[in-house]
Amino acid sequence: MEKAIFFDIDGTLLDTxxxxxxxxxxxxxIMIENGLPSTKDETYSLLKEIIAEKGSNYDKHFNVLTExxxxxxxxxxxxxxxxxxxxxxxxxxxxxxxxxxxxxYLKNKGYKLxxxxxxxTKKQWEKLVRLDIHDFFEEVITSGEVGFEKPQxxxxxxxxxxxxxxxxxxxxxxxxVEIDIMGAIxxxxxxxxxxYEYDPKSKxxxxxxxxxxxDNIGEVExxx
Amino acid sequence: MEKAIFFDIDGTLLDTxxxxxxxxxxxxxIMIENGLPSTKDETYSLLKEIIAEKGSNYDKHFNVLTExxxxxxxxxxxxxxxxxxxxxxxxxxxxxxxxxxxxxYLKNKGYKLxxxxxxxTKKQWEKLVRLDIHDFFEEVITSGEVGFEKPQxxxxxxxxxxxxxxxxxxxxxxxxVEIDIMGAIxxxxxxxxxxYEYDPKSKxxxxxxxxxxxDNIGEVExxx
Numbered sequence: 459m460e461k462a463i464f465f466d467i468d469g470t471l472l473d474t475x476x477x478x479x480x481x482x483x484x485x486x487x488i489m490i491e492n493g494l495p496s497t498k499d500e501t502y503s504l505l506k507e508i509i510a511e512k513g514s515n516y517d518k519h520f521n522v523l524t525e526x527x528x529x530x531x532x533x534x535x536x537x538x539x540x541x542x543x544x545x546x547x548x549x550x551x552x553x554x555x556x557x558x559x560x561x562x563y564l565k566n567k568g569y570k571l572x573x574x575x576x577x578x579t580k581k582q583w584e585k586l587v588r589l590d591i592h593d594f595f596e597e598v599i600t601s602g603e604v605g606f607e608k609p610q611x612x613x614x615x616x617x618x619x620x621x622x623x624x625x626x627x628x629x630x631x632x633x634x635v636e637i638d639i640m641g642a643i644x645x646x647x648x649x650x651x652x653x654y655e656y657d658p659k660s661k662x663x664x665x666x667x668x669x670x671x672x673d674n675i676g677e678v679e680x681x682x
Numbered sequence: 683m684e685k686a687i688f689f690d691i692d693g694t695l696l697d698t699x700x701x702x703x704x705x706x707x708x709x710x711x712i713m714i715e716n717g718l719p720s721t722k723d724e725t726y727s728l729l730k731e732i733i734a735e736k737g738s739n740y741d742k743h744f745n746v747l748t749e750x751x752x753x754x755x756x757x758x759x760x761x762x763x764x765x766x767x768x769x770x771x772x773x774x775x776x777x778x779x780x781x782x783x784x785x786x787y788l789k790n791k792g793y794k795l796x797x798x799x800x801x802x803t804k805k806q807w808e809k810l811v812r813l814d815i816h817d818f819f820e821e822v823i824t825s826g827e828v829g830f831e832k833p834q835x836x837x838x839x840x841x842x843x844x845x846x847x848x849x850x851x852x853x854x855x856x857x858x859v860e861i862d863i864m865g866a867i868x869x870x871x872x873x874x875x876x877x878y879e880y881d882p883k884s885k886x887x888x889x890x891x892x893x894x895x896x897d898n899i900g901e902v903e904x905x906x
Contacts, residue, residue, distance in 0.1 A: 600758065
């Protein structure tokens with residue numbers, strides 16, 4: 459019976475959050491150097507507010523930022539910010555140090571590998587392709603493509619279906635308790651939690667299920 | 683009385699068309715190497731058809747390309763194509779060899795400089811910022827921003843208005859006869875045609891007006 463392992467992308471295969479912070483701060487530095495009338499700290503707080511308000515997939519955060527600070531959009535500053543953001547992001551985009559090693563290890567053990575990711579199809583695929591890790595995965599399923607997102611059962615079912623594997627023979631590896639882990643459990647899969655950041659709500663959820671918790675993706679080798 | 687010179691971007695300040703062709707062909711090579719079942723020539727012809735059909739500002743040309751060749755969208759091939767396209771494009775993006783020299787020359791002669799460009803605001807600004815030539819220009823006017831495009835009179839009027847210059851003291855430099863040159867003339871400005879590619883229709887238009895024609899942007903120094 460074929461066994462499948464599905465991975466989340468952001469925070470699981472690669473460290474999105476730290477490069478995003480550096481990229482945002484670099485963009486703000488350049489915008490201020492070029493005349494944005496604000497301080498670094500205030501601008502960063504405001505940018506985070508705008509991202510929380512508009513969602514992380516909105517593509518005009520910097521436009522809104524200049525509008526709120528300057529009274530109207532400043533296209534020059536927006537372009538300076540965006541170019542800097544993308545340059546820094548692509549320069550820093552790397553898998554976690556143990557990611558490739560673990561993917562090779564699992565392939566060698568005969569697992570079929572896949573990705574189940576919430577996000578815009580184009581952006582998620584771009585990360586896999588820029589890191590050159592896409593060939594490890596037989597199936598890449600994004601919420602943008604299938605119209606359902608984790609923790610909805612349907613996205614896991616679609617993934618299992620495409621992979622030709624049964625839920626009971628499949629494992630989801632992710633870093634979000636409610637989204638990756640609970641979603642997989644409700645779809646009948648087992649799950650491994652990685653890079654877990656403690657919070658009371660998820661702690662409570664974890665109590666009721668038998669979930670493997672590992673500190674970093676390298677430890678997959680200890681449990682599989 | 684202040685004198686202003688406005689530039690078109692693509693084909694005037696920088697050579698968009700040659701890098702676009704190289705970038706598209708590189709993207710196609712990678713897609714074919716990774717399994718796109720088609721030949722290079724057929725795929726390039728098909729891509730050009732799709733661009734003509736959907737317009738150059740449509741952002742899913744590669745999606746449609748894989749759909750038409752494979753029967754359905756192939757997100758992996760789309761991502762490989764897009765990442766390659768953008769990498770090559772940004773690697774090759776350069777002003778024409780005489781562009782910077784001419785901008786400095788005109789600044790030294792006391793002209794106010796601006797840009798009037800048809801296109802998506804974000805993309806046109808991105809080119810200026812990536813080339814680090816944005817500081818030469820006091821005003822950058824894009825059709826995406828103002829809602830009118832060359833040759834419509836309104837975009838030229840908006841540009842003159844922002845620059846605080848009169849039409850009779852202003853010159854438009856561009857490579858498209860009907861769009862840049864006729865548009866400027868109808869707005870009361872004078873015009874210089876650069877990188878002119880002969881065609882019968884534009885030849886006829888040019889006959890009726892006294893338009894300076896120069897071979898490349900470097901020759902601006904000979905006429906101003």
